[in-house]
Amino acid sequence: MKSFHGGVHPDDSKKYTAAKPIETAPLPAKVIIPLRQHIGAPVSPIVKKGDTVKKGQLIAQSDAFVSGNVHASISGKVVEIADYPHSVFGSCMSIVIENDGLDEWVEGIPVQRQWEKLDAKELSGIIREAGIVGMGGATFPTHVKLAPPPDKKIDTFILNAAECEPFLTADYRAMLEYTERIVTGVKITMKVLGVSTGYVGVEDNKPDAVKALQNAFNGTQVKVMALPTKYPQGAEKMLIKVLTGREVPSGGLPMDVGTVVQNVGTVVAISDAATKGIPLIERVVTVSGSAVKEPKNLLMRVGSTFADALSCCGGLSGELVKIINGGPMMGFAQSTMDVPVIKGTSGILFLSKKDVNYDKESACIHCGRCVEACPMGLNPSMLSVLGERQLYVEAKEEYDLLDCMECGSCVYVCPAKRKIVQYIRYAKAQNAIQAQKEQAKVAV
């Protein structure tokens, strides 16, 4: 199979949790459910302090199409609606529910449903109701992804089962343990999209998952492909390129080349919503890293905190110096472990000193490793230098700043230890501020 250009080969560090079956985490004493767990319009609470809520009950919603419903993940009492720390946005308005220990479903859930009898529109409605968003981390509302504008003809569905981030094994375990639900979720998704061609892309460092899925998809139109293990194989654009040979144009989306990509966790959630009416209130989270006593794959309710995850894993071993939401290549470092697990939290890493580097940055020596590593075919060296010298417009207009997806491959290989992604993010932000100013000027 033809690979994509660039990429890097970090140690995959999956051995700590790969063999650990998914374990259901005990219910937390309270959950902190942020109102921003998706990309798009914010949702507003429809419950108030003091209300009693049941598991699966809708507690926040929006009229906007590009948005994601939020449901209670436990039964209990709403004790607070306030700003709480958030693992991606720093802080966010959140609904705090105190656990009543009953874990009661709201009326009407779960149901027994034959999804085959539903049409695409009904299925799409169910997905929207269930508040399903991209669970690989991007958290784009799934029902929006499944409703491309009419001028975009979709012919191929791709299940992103690459899981190329080191440490993470949540999707891998799901592939082994939730195989049937994955198959159902893929079938539903393909029905909604009206496509008959499907691919499942799995990195070849998970041969048993490849085999399990190949068996499960046997006799369907879905091809399960083992892809060379190379980061960032799970980046949408790379995955599409490798599986279909199509290149998503600069600034474009997968639908521009007739494809829709969904993550493993997302299709499991789609299956649960369609067959049982269960909204997205829990997910598999890999808890790993050198500072965790007992790394695990946990099935956790949305709103449980990182501290809850740690206590499920036997607490700390050694000195904790860094907490990451997600994988080590693209995840977000946290300043506290009191942040909640959200729909996009695929992993929580607790790292001790030996896994955290404090390398000092030096001048670029022009070695070109970043250019060789960049899967987008950019010149990260130049972008970092332009960022350093505050030449943001030049970076955007002449060096394709906005094409960078911040995968971090360039930083990974840089011998000068330059914070290339940081420069790029800053330059992007500066360009956005500039654009806003110009828009404001036009408005005046």
Added chain:
Amino acid sequence: MAVNEESLKMNLLTVSPSPHITSSESIPKIMWSVNAALVPAVIFAAWYFGMPAIITMLVGVVSAVATEYLVQIIRKKEVTIKDGSAVLTGLLLAMCLPPNLPWYMTAFGSFLAIAVAKQSLGGLGYNIFNPAHIGRAALMVSWPVAMTTWTKMTTPVDVVSSATPLNILKQQGYAKLIETFGDAPNMYKAMFLGMRNGSIGETSAVLLILGGLFLIYKGYIKWEVPVVMIGTVGILTWVFGPSGLFTGDAVFHMLAGGLIIGAFFMATDMVTIPITRKGQIIFALGAGLLTVLIRLKGGYPEGVCYSILLMNCVTPLIDRFVTPKKFGARR
């Protein structure tokens, strides 16, 4: 509760942007690897040329490191002499000098290479020209006679003539050159192994190539650069031979002078060459072309140093126009 107690005991967390892991690659690792790649040729030179070569190499390295140290102290910058880059510049310069150059000239060359060509532009990463070659070029114009005087010397193997092969070729012609070595195969053998006169590190092609292969294996240099540069010189010198088209001695030209060390160790100096593979191939092609032009038509017998310096000038230009192939470029 256990967790809360742990949070209290917890030290401050490190919060930094992704990625949170990096490879073990580093500038010192690269620079010391290049130094290591030169070791076989250095040992050979020490054995073959003896004390004068050892002194020149020592003076070259020590004065380069001392200059870097002093400049960084004066500029109140972090002292980076441990990263191996000053050692490399001093060593490479010394290897491009005649073995018995007076020590103060070597020291002056090293001083210029570090102080002017490297530190005055901002230090490692900011220099435009290959510092070692700037040092050599400066010495060429300062002491042209000393820089082109090769004393007749007794080596462990035999007595070598007082001129370099390229000098003989330039001044006395090809026939005389062959005569000096007996016959052509003998000449190739002597040049391949390094049994001939020349600059300290330019003589033993085989050991330099060995070092170069090590760097290619480590991924620190791209194989295309030496192959294209040496190949270009070979093809052009063969085509434009002394007695008409396709009569030149390509093997001789590829082994002669500073081409091997230049192609493997100077034209691959990442700081001063284009960043893309394609750009580096263009660089190597240009350097090969200019080398042949100087050797065949210029006043100097050798042109590797100047050709690389000239190509250093156009590196930013090459980088401007030869860019990586962008993913999803709208065609």
